[in-house]
Amino acid sequence: MITTELIMESIKYGDLSEIEQKLVETAINSRAQAYANYSKFKVGAAALDENKNIHRGCNIESADYTLTTHAEMLAIDNLILSGAKTLNAIAIALSSEHGNPTPCGLCRQKMTEFGSEKTQIICVNLNERGEIKDVFKTYLGALLPFAFSKESLNS
Numbered sequence: 001m002i003t004t005e006l007i008m009e010s011i012k013y014g015d016l017s018e019i020e021q022k023l024v025e026t027a028i029n030s031r032a033q034a035y036a037n038y039s040k041f042k043v044g045a046a047a048l049d050e051n052k053n054i055h056r057g058c059n060i061e062s063a064d065y066t067l068t069t070h071a072e073m074l075a076i077d078n079l080i081l082s083g084a085k086t087l088n089a090i091a092i093a094l095s096s097e098h099g100n101p102t103p104c105g106l107c108r109q110k111m112t113e114f115g116s117e118k119t120q121i122i123c124v125n126l127n128e129r130g131e132i133k134d135v136f137k138t139y140l141g142a143l144l145p146f147a148f149s150k151e152s153l154n155s
């Protein structure tokens, strides 16, 4: 049986590498820019490219809901806009009473387009004051195994 413990490693912030900590801090800071007037569910993201540059994202909602941009999507869009090509890692910051905040299925698929099975995903759960409550590390291959990708189109 696959359990959460197998794919989501709980880790202390202080045990993250320097660049991972920077990624987490950027995701938390980006969350402050979220436009989440309808759900009140603010999310920040920070994407690390192949040159160790960091690209920011936050969720941006729309009154019709269907036009909502997810924080991870915006961070990846900004990575591509910069001219970078590869998503090496991404940090996501949100506040949830649920213990293991993870990217939604749409974002996992978008990560697959520019990342790999080894793309690191760092999920940060904040308390109501915006302070780090929990940090989890996983990788894209664990969250979206057998993903549909550009290789899938080759017949």
Ligand SMILES: [Zn+2]
Pocket: 070, 071, 072, 103, 104, 105, 106, 107, 108
């Ligand atoms: Zn999403």
